[in-house]
Amino acid sequence: MTFKESKDNPLHRDFGLWSNTRFVLNRMRKYCPIVFLLAFTDLFCASVQSYLGGFLSKFIMDTITIDLPLAEKQHRLIIIIIIGALVALAFSFARIIAGSMVWPRYIYIRTGVIHERVAKAMRMNYALLEKPEALDLHQRAQNSTDGNNNGFEGMMHLMQDLGKNLFTTIVTFTAVLVLDFRLILALTVMGVLSFLYYRVILKKDKKEVWDRLAPVWRKSSYMARVTQQPEYAKDIRLFSMVPFLLKKQRAVFETREERIDYHQDLWNRNMLFGQAMNVICRFLTYAVLYFAVIREINPMSIGSFTLYLALANAFSGALIYLLQRFGDFNRASMEVDDLRSFLEMNSESTEDLLPLPETDSLELQFHDVSYRYPEAEKDALSHLNLTLHPGEKLAVVGLNGAGKTTMIKLLLRLYDPTEGLITLNGTDIRKYPREDYYRLFSPVFQNVELFALPLAENVSMLPMQETDREKAATCLREAGLADKLDELPKGLDTELLKIASEEGVDLSGGEKQKLALARALYKGAPVVVLDEPTAALDALAEKQLYERFDRMIGKKSAVYISHRLASTRFCDRIAMFMDGRLEEYGTHDELMAKGGEYAHLFDVQAQYYREHPEGEEDAE
Missing domain, CATH: 1.20.1560.10 (ABC transporter type 1, transmembrane domain)
Incomplete structure (x- = not known):
């Protein structure tokens, strides 16, 4: 043509x-x-x-x-x-x-x-x-x-x-x-x-x-x-x-x-x-x-x-x-x-694409990856080399504007790298069908959107006839919405929002965040991504929620994003970003012993994680 x-x-x-x-x-x-x-x-x-x-x-x-x-x-x-x-x-x-x-x-x-x-x-x-x-x-x-x-x-x-x-x-x-x-x-x-x-x-x-x-x-x-x-x-x-x-x-x-x-x-x-x-x-x-x-x-x-x-x-x-x-x-x-x-805009050829590997042992690796937004003067993310090993819990931390969200959008393939490549078990992720690749992830984003659909469908993100109602209820309870579910007169059949139904119910900000966690649990994908969904919570509440959710997902691979360093100290590895670059990488103890930027910011933020006014227990 x-x-x-x-x-x-x-x-x-x-x-x-x-x-x-x-x-x-x-x-x-x-x-x-x-x-x-x-x-x-x-x-x-x-x-x-x-x-x-x-x-x-x-x-x-x-x-x-x-x-x-x-x-x-x-x-x-x-x-x-x-x-x-x-x-x-x-x-x-x-x-x-x-x-x-x-x-x-x-x-x-x-x-x-x-x-x-x-x-x-x-x-x-x-x-x-x-x-x-x-x-x-x-x-x-x-x-x-x-x-x-x-x-x-x-x-x-x-x-x-x-x-x-x-x-x-x-x-x-x-x-x-x-x-x-x-x-x-x-x-x-x-x-x-x-x-x-x-x-x-x-x-x-x-x-x-x-x-x-x-x-x-x-x-x-x-x-x-x-x-x-x-x-x-x-x-x-x-x-x-x-x-x-x-x-x-x-x-x-x-x-x-x-x-x-x-x-x-x-x-x-x-x-x-x-x-x-x-x-x-x-x-x-x-x-x-x-x-x-x-x-x-x-x-x-x-x-x-x-x-x-x-x-x-x-x-x-x-x-x-x-x-x-x-x-x-x-x-x-x-x-x-x-x-x-x-x-036909940006239509991707389906020829020569590969089926996803049939294994839960997934290794995702960034190879000298850079990304620059259109018409921007500098890279939002520059020359990133990073590996997420199977079953690993990775914390991505840094101040606002450090490049954390850009890194996650590249990982999820919402963006494609300007330079470099990302591999899944050694294969460029662009070799896989995009929609198949999306199924590998259970994401929870900072801004949680509700759909004018019944509560069960808002959890499963599937038609009601394809939704496992028992599983949806279990996920809602595990995510902390047990009381809300019990008080709703129609339970899982309750319509959310008043757009499609006059009897629709809206949720508070905290309830929306818990619903997003329930979605991630229901999808059960091998890799879980939490992109600062608890930014509206105080520091201690965020830390407790992250740790509780980590216990829920078990041995799945997970990426936790936060600008609060102590919230994710339980993770296997911590990647600290500054100005679009991976500044430090290692375990919490390794980075603290190094005495670099991570250790400095952690000490500054540690006061917010004390559970008692007297300071009997803090993040250290």
């Missing part, structure tokens, strides 16, 4: 009209193949209906003007009208049935593509979530799948419109050509001019309006979330942020309104130009028919006059509409470019 890189977004790709057409047709065939028959039936009936009246009028006018007895004329007219009405009714009925069945199936197909987009959003490389270009591209992909007149579904509707008008144009072309080939040329020129101007408007509209609105929609969504979500409400009120945030939101709205006004101005110009072309086409049609009938250049009956007038109007209308819909098709295709660019 060949495509061009877009100038406005380095992650955007231009796939081309025919490639996007194949993409849409493939999705139609994948999700609902019968839609092809329904769409063809609808477009065929719609095309015939556009000029059926012209033929019916010709037969009626010819019957009226023919030299026959009145009774016979009446008899013929009745037959023509009855047959015409039945034929028209049959086409109308077929079109109504097919059309009513096509529309919901288009929505069904679009829903399938939305599932693809959402799945991509949840599986895309985590590092891309921090890139504005990726977020803008996701917004544009969402726009491409959220409407029925644009983007993906727009291409389906437009294919049907193009087919209808192409069929009408071909049928009426021959009849008008017999009348006067110069009329065909003139109508075609008018149609092409209308299309060319329409195409200019389309390009300007896409580039100057909708592409520039992508970040505006993203900011608008953010402002809506900030001003309506409970977690922001306290700060907004206590810091008197209402005028400030309203000003920010007004600025976003003003940008949007300015672009929408420009959009409306563009299409007003196109409408005026199109009307002018339509008037010229009608004038030319009547002029040709005038010369053909009045001047007797091409003598015809009144019925033929009526037919040719209907066919000429049908031809010019179908041609102009065909070309304009082709322009719309190009625009929708450009929006499908947005969708496909997002779906």
